[in-house]
Amino acid sequence: QKEVEQDPGPLSVPEGAIVSLNCTYSNSAFQYFMWYRQYSRKGPELLMYTYSSGNKEDGRFTAQVDKSSKYISLFIRDSQPSDSATYLCAMSSAGGSEKLVFGKGTKLTVNP
Amino acid sequence: EPEVTQTPSHQVTQMGQEVILRCVPISNHLYFYWYRQILGQKVEFLVSFYNNEISEKSEIFDDQFSVERPDGSNFTLKIRSTKLEDSAMYFCASSSGQGVSEQFFGPGTRLTVL
Numbered sequence: 089q090k091e092v093e094q095d096p097g098p099l100s101v102p103e104g105a106i107v108s109l110n111c112t113y114s115n116s117a118f119q120y121f122m123w124y125r126q127y128s129r130k131g132p133e134l135l136m137y138t139y140s141s142g143n144k145e146d147g148r149f150t151a152q153v154d155k156s157s158k159y160i161s162l163f164i165r166d167s168q169p170s171d172s173a174t175y176l177c178a179m180s181s182a183g184g185s186e187k188l189v190f191g192k193g194t195k196l197t198v199n200p
Numbered sequence: 201e202p203e204v205t206q207t208p209s210h211q212v213t214q215m216g217q218e219v220i221l222r223c224v225p226i227s228n229h230l231y232f233y234w235y236r237q238i239l240g241q242k243v244e245f246l247v248s249f250y251n252n253e254i255s256e257k258s259e260i261f262d263d264q265f266s267v268e269r270p271d272g273s274n275f276t277l278k279i280r281s282t283k284l285e286d287s288a289m290y291f292c293a294s295s296s297g298q299g300v301s302e303q304f305f306g307p308g309t310r311l312t313v314l
Contacts (some may be wrong), residue, residue, distance in 0.1 A: 092242075098246065119222070129308075129310075131204070131291050131293075131305035131306050131307045132243065132291070132305045133305070134302050134304075137302065146236075185231045185295065185297040187245040187248055187256055187258075188235075188243070188245065188303060190244070192242040197251060
C-alpha cells in the first residue's frame with residue numbers, strides 16, 4: 089500500500105462550484121497535514137496546515153483531517169478560474185524539520 | 201516577501217556529466233531540503249540538511265548525490281555522474297524548523313539528461 093494516495097484527476101468544474109479534494113494515507117505516525125498548490129512549472133506553495141484531527145478554515149478553503157479513517161480533505165468554496173492548479177497533499181510525522189511525504193497531486197481546472 | 205530562489209531554471213546535460221544545482225534559502229531559516237519531481241510523478245524527498253550536515257536522506261540519495269552549504273547563503277545539490285533517470289524537476293525548500301513551521305519551496309530547476 090502506498091504511503092499517501094491521491095486521485096490525480098483531472099478534475100474540471102464550473103466557476104462557483106464547491107470542490108472536494110482528498111487523500112488517504114497508511115502511516116499512523118503522520119501528525120501534520122498540509123495542502124500545497126502548484127501552478128505549472130512552479131514550486132509548491134503552502135495553502136493549509138493542520139495538526140492532528142479536526143477542521144481548519146481559511147477564507148474559501150477548508151481542510152479536514154480524520155485520523156481514525158486516515159483521510160484528509162480540502163474543500164474549496166465558490167471556486168474561481170484562478171484556483172486552477174495542481175493540489176498536492178503532504179504529510180509529516182513531526183512539524184518543522186521533518187521531511188514531507190506528498191500525494192501525487194490532483195489537477196483542477198475551474199472553467200469560467 | 202522572502203523567498204527561496206534556485207538557479208538555473210533549466211539545465212541540460214549529457215549523461216555521465218556532473219551538475220550542480222544551486223539554491224538560496226530564506227535567510228533566517230535553519231533547515232534545508234531537496235526534493236525532486238519526475239514528470240507525472242509525485243514530489244519525492246531527497247535529503248534534509250541542518251547545522252552543516254545531512255539530517256536525513258532517502259534511498260534515492262545515493263553516492264552520486266551530495267549537498268553542501270559552501271557559504272552563508274547558498275545550498276547546493278551535486279550529481280556526480282548524471283543518468284537519464286535523473287531527469288526531473290528539483291526543488292529546494294527551507295524552513296525555520298521551529299514548532300509548526302512551513303517548508304517554503306523554490307521555483308525548481310528542470311534537469312534534462314540526454
